[in-house]
Amino acid sequence: xxxxxxxxxxxxxxxxxxxxxxxxxxxxxxxxxxxxxxxxxxxxxxxxxxxxxxxxxxxxxxxxxxxxxxxxxxxxxxxxxxxxxxxxxxxxxxxxxxxxxxxxxxxxxxxxxxxxxxxxxxxxxxxxxxxxxxxxxxxxxxxxxxxxxxxxxxxxxxxxxxxxxxxxxxxxxxxxxxxxxxxxxxxxxxxxxxxxxxxxxxxxxxxxxxxxxxxxxxxxxxxxxxxxxxxxxxxxxxxxxxxxxxxxxxxxxxxxxxxxxxxxxxxxxxxxxxxxxxxxxxxxxxxxxxxxxxxxxxx
Amino acid sequence: xxxxxxxxxxxxxxxxxxxxxxxxxxxxxxxxxxxxxxxxxxxxxxxxxxxxxxxxxxxxxxxxxxxxxxxxxxxxxxxxxxxxxxxxxxxxxxxxxxxxxxxxxxxxxxxxxxxxxxxxxxxxxxxxxxxxxxxxxxxxxxxxxxxxxxxxxxxxxxxxxxxxxxxxxxxxxxxxxxxxxxxxxxxxxxxxxxxxxxxxxxxxxxxxxxxxxxxxxxxxxxxxxxxxxxxxxxxxxxxxxxxxxxxxxxxxxxxxxxxxxxxxxxxxxxxxxxxxxxxxxxxxxxxxxxxxxxxxxxxxxxxxxxxxxxxxxxxxxxxxxxxxxxxxxxxxxxxxxxxxxxxxxxx
Amino acid sequence: xxxxxxxxxxxxxxxxxxxxxxxxxxxxxxxxxxxxxxxxxxxxxxxxxxxxxxxxxxxxxxxxxxxxxxxxxxxxxxxxxxxxxxxxxxxxxxxxxxxxxxxxxxxxxxxxxxxxxxxxxxxxxxxxxxxxxxxxxxxxxxxxxxxxxxxxxxxxxxxxxxxxxxxxxxxxxxxxxxxxxxxxxxxxxxxxxxxxxxxxxxxxxxxxxxxxxxxxxxxxxxxxxxxxxxxxxxxxxxxxxxxxxxxxxxxxxxxxxxxxxxxxxxxxxxxxxxxxxxxxxxxxxxxxxxxxxxxxxxxxxxxxxxxxxxxx
Numbered sequence: 031x032x033x034x035x036x037x038x039x040x041x042x043x044x045x046x047x048x049x050x051x052x053x054x055x056x057x058x059x060x061x062x063x064x065x066x067x068x069x070x071x072x073x074x075x076x077x078x079x080x081x082x083x084x085x086x087x088x089x090x091x092x093x094x095x096x097x098x099x100x101x102x103x104x105x106x107x108x109x110x111x112x113x114x115x116x117x118x119x120x121x122x123x124x125x126x127x128x129x130x131x132x133x134x135x136x137x138x139x140x141x142x143x144x145x146x147x148x149x150x151x152x153x154x155x156x157x158x159x160x161x162x163x164x165x166x167x168x169x170x171x172x173x174x175x176x177x178x179x180x181x182x183x184x185x186x187x188x189x190x191x192x193x194x195x196x197x198x199x200x201x202x203x204x205x206x207x208x209x210x211x212x213x214x215x216x217x218x219x220x221x222x223x224x225x226x227x228x229x230x231x232x233x234x235x236x237x238x239x240x241x242x243x244x245x246x247x248x249x250x251x252x253x254x255x256x257x258x259x260x261x262x263x264x265x266x267x268x269x270x271x272x273x274x275x276x277x278x279x280x281x282x283x284x285x286x287x288x289x290x291x292x293x294x295x296x297x298x299x300x301x302x303x304x305x306x307x308x309x310x311x312x313x314x315x316x317x318x319x320x321x322x323x324x325x326x327x328x329x
Numbered sequence: 330x331x332x333x334x335x336x337x338x339x340x341x342x343x344x345x346x347x348x349x350x351x352x353x354x355x356x357x358x359x360x361x362x363x364x365x366x367x368x369x370x371x372x373x374x375x376x377x378x379x380x381x382x383x384x385x386x387x388x389x390x391x392x393x394x395x396x397x398x399x400x401x402x403x404x405x406x407x408x409x410x411x412x413x414x415x416x417x418x419x420x421x422x423x424x425x426x427x428x429x430x431x432x433x434x435x436x437x438x439x440x441x442x443x444x445x446x447x448x449x450x451x452x453x454x455x456x457x458x459x460x461x462x463x464x465x466x467x468x469x470x471x472x473x474x475x476x477x478x479x480x481x482x483x484x485x486x487x488x489x490x491x492x493x494x495x496x497x498x499x500x501x502x503x504x505x506x507x508x509x510x511x512x513x514x515x516x517x518x519x520x521x522x523x524x525x526x527x528x529x530x531x532x533x534x535x536x537x538x539x540x541x542x543x544x545x546x547x548x549x550x551x552x553x554x555x556x557x558x559x560x561x562x563x564x565x566x567x568x569x570x571x572x573x574x575x576x577x578x579x580x581x582x583x584x585x586x587x588x589x590x591x592x593x594x595x596x597x598x599x600x601x602x603x604x605x606x607x608x609x610x611x612x613x614x615x616x617x618x619x620x621x622x623x624x625x626x627x628x629x630x631x632x633x634x635x636x637x638x639x640x641x642x643x644x645x646x647x648x649x650x651x652x653x654x655x656x657x658x659x660x661x662x663x664x665x666x667x668x669x670x671x672x673x674x675x676x
Numbered sequence: 677x678x679x680x681x682x683x684x685x686x687x688x689x690x691x692x693x694x695x696x697x698x699x700x701x702x703x704x705x706x707x708x709x710x711x712x713x714x715x716x717x718x719x720x721x722x723x724x725x726x727x728x729x730x731x732x733x734x735x736x737x738x739x740x741x742x743x744x745x746x747x748x749x750x751x752x753x754x755x756x757x758x759x760x761x762x763x764x765x766x767x768x769x770x771x772x773x774x775x776x777x778x779x780x781x782x783x784x785x786x787x788x789x790x791x792x793x794x795x796x797x798x799x800x801x802x803x804x805x806x807x808x809x810x811x812x813x814x815x816x817x818x819x820x821x822x823x824x825x826x827x828x829x830x831x832x833x834x835x836x837x838x839x840x841x842x843x844x845x846x847x848x849x850x851x852x853x854x855x856x857x858x859x860x861x862x863x864x865x866x867x868x869x870x871x872x873x874x875x876x877x878x879x880x881x882x883x884x885x886x887x888x889x890x891x892x893x894x895x896x897x898x899x900x901x902x903x904x905x906x907x908x909x910x911x912x913x914x915x916x917x918x919x920x921x922x923x924x925x926x927x928x929x930x931x932x933x934x935x936x937x938x939x940x941x942x943x944x945x946x947x948x949x950x951x952x953x954x955x956x957x958x959x960x961x962x963x964x965x966x967x968x969x970x971x972x973x974x975x976x977x978x979x980x981x982x983x984x985x986x987x988x
Binding site for chain 1: 694695698702816817819820822823824825828829831832836919920922923926927930931942944945946948949953957960961964968
């Protein structure tokens with residue numbers, strides 16, 4: 031085994047912090063996309079189509095002569111905005127459902143959790159696709175479809191934490207002291223649930239970015255002329271033979287972003303683990319989270 | 330599991346060769362958090378047909394001392410062995426991994442402490458015994474099956490044909506340990522190491538198994554090293570005894586000498602901790618205060634000094650050597666009870 | 677044992693029924709006027725009268741439970757209705773397309789298994805070697821890289837650079853290789869890590885020390901003790917990846933221009949072809965339930981604590 035190969039491997043093993051750096055860069059690019067793109071991401075220039083790296087076009091151009099760098103930057107904005115919207119929506123709805131379900135308990139809890147489990151047993155991308163089939167194509171339809179597909183996991187996590195917290199002695203004593211329902215939920219149950227949810231959401235963001243890219247790749251998500259990595263990818267597929275650069279660049283951007291989110295979530299989870307709740311509850315919670323993560327990362 | 334070996338000091342074999350001769354053996358253990366010197370510069374011998382009991386509290390290094398030179402440390406623990414461990418003249422610390430594989434099973438059999446975890450839970454007992462005959466002795470399937478039945482009968486298991494088809498979890502603890510013993514003696518080793526073989530079992534079964542071990546030892550002419558923390562077991566089984574404290578042998582002699590005339594204060598404390606059956610009602614049970622030293626950070630002087638009732642100035646300055654007392658075969662490492670011939674260099 | 681298996685089978689059947697209700701109602705309950713979509717598909721000009729006419733024609737005005745029973749009754753007899761777009765019977769289309777998806781998923785599953793178990797076994801055989809590093813890196817990439825990216829890279833490598841494998845279409849075993857590798861390589865790298873960890877855990881058990889004390893070689897212990905004991909964990913992980921291959925097929929089939937069931941589903945989504953959508957969902961659900969059922973049965977057969985009941 032040559033030495034450089036070994037070195038490359040061990041470097042790849044420690045990719046964590048670079049990956050987080052990628053997420054940070056992504057965020058900056060997304061926030062200031064309009065100011066950072068050297069060209070308009072939609073400006074076609076057929077005279078300079080399919081160019082390779084050059085001073086004028088740092089990362090070259092695609093088959094319509096659009097500047098690849100500009101499109102990548104615009105794509106980071108599209109992706110991160112869509113991810114943020116879906117995560118926030120799914121989180122809000124999921125947290126509400128999970129809190130009510132876990133707090134009220136009884137048959138309501140049973141029904142809600144059964145349907146959640148059923149939805150979770152089907153890959154979320156297939157759920158999202160079915161929803162798009164019902165709603166039709168379009169940006170907001172895609173957001174709605176992804177939100178519906180992503181609600182169950184948030185509901186499940188919230189419900190788990192709420193149930194675990196409700197039976198903790200300090201909550202039970204508050205209950206005995208006559209604390210009001212809203213007070214209990216708002217100041218004690220929700221904060222407990224939010225910790226686990228935020229950790230989960232950071233990994234989930236990566237999975238969502240993948241899902242959005244996959245939908246766009248299938249032509250069912252982000253529609254042209256908006257730039258998105260999956261959409262750039264499918265655009266470039268016919269030119270794979272002579273211009274692999276055009277698929278490698280968005281592919282790498284996507285992979286690094288997802289890896290960054292994954293690593294971020296992992297770090298957050300390990301920060302969170304020792305303190306929150308001890309013993310069996312924690313292990314059970316981690317196991318559930320793990321299961322959810324595993325089923326999601328398999329997109 | 331990885332065992333690395335350091336070059337040992339060369340030793341001259343004695344005239345009347347013992348089966349096992351250990352000299353200057355030290356073992357370093359590497360765990361995730363610390364490096365521990367589990368065994369420090371021990372020396373002992375085991376002759377053919379003899380039983381040596383190694384006594385000490387948990388964590389005194391008695392198990393590591395016996396198993397590390399054979400490469401039998403549990404998973405995840407790295408052991409570095411230095412010194413010499415001669416088994417019929419062959420230094421195991423110098424042996425290659427392939428050679429060690431030949432030695433294990435054929436020359437040395439091991440009975441482990443907890444038979445439930447020491448047997449593969451998902452395989453029937455039969456194949457677990459038979460593979461020794463098949464792979465080590467080169468017997469065919471039918472012959473090894475017959476041999477397995479014979480050995481189960483030898484260790485006192487009724488209906489051996491039926492038991493061979495059982496899984497470990499379908500047997501009682503005593504029965505499992507008998508199976509474990511059958512596996513250890515299957516290739517008829519010269520030395521049997523029994524690592525706390527009765528600790529995980531009921532008291533009544535303990536004595537049955539001790540009887541069994543003693544009978545098998547005579548029958549097969551093996552030497553036995555019995556690792557235990559139970560002084561009662563020592564009295565019944567051992568010819569000679571080594572007492573270990575904090576990774577060192579502090580006293581070594583015949584069972585009679587040590588049980589009747591213990592020299593080291595630690596041995597005395599150990600013996601005093603055994604409740605006597607005919608002691609008057611209401612008499613106090615003598616324990617030992619304090620706890621054994623931290624082996625990852627050894628202090629200067631005798632390791633037992635902080636807990637010793639006879640401690641003197643000398644004890645905290647230098648480590649005592651295992652020294653012969655008054656011409657007998659009885660050795661002890663103590664400044665107070667056994668005058669030292671020469672001071673050994675501090676480590 | 678047989679009784680437990682029978683109970684599992686029964687609950688799987690009930691699950692299929694539940695799944696059929698879910699697949700049906702997903703279309704029936706959600707907003708979006710089905711009749712209007714059908715009308716739009718037929719002609720460019722849509723008047724309210726035509727919509728009403730279609731509603732009557734398809735029985736869309738009837739109560740939902742009645743429509744479900746009608747649909748389920750026909751589905752049991754193998755009639756899944758006609759595609760709204762092409763008018764072809766859905767069941768016939770599904771049967772025609774099934775071999776492609778089955779080959780893709782079975783081949784991908786086999787590749788996953790061979791790659792995952794193979795790497796894990798080699799890693800355990802030479803522990804702390806370069807193979808363990810490769811497993812680590814692969815699992816990192818596998819958790820982050822999009823399937824279509826990996827597939828495109830493979831196409832480029834084997835189809836464009838080396839020109840040794842066909843990259844397009846469905847024609848004989850040679851054309852199956854690349855799609856199956858593309859779909860199996862990511863689950864394979866994740867599985868290799870799961871299996872490697874499971875093997876390492878087994879190799880650190882006390883019974884392995886016993887086996888070493890018998891004087892057995894490491895390889896023999898790995899094959900006869902550790903590997904069988906690490907199987908249940910590995911099989912469970914594999915089953916999950918296997919079931920989720922349907923999801924991966926959604927992107928892999930279009931890349932290789934395979935007209936399989938997954939591609940059919942994507943088409944149905946694109947053209948809002950409800951009949952096809954429903955039927956594909958049902959097929960997927962039945963597949964998931966079947967995979968889960970077989971995992972349950974296999975784990976049961978592997979667990980000696982279960983087979984004791986068989987002996988007694």
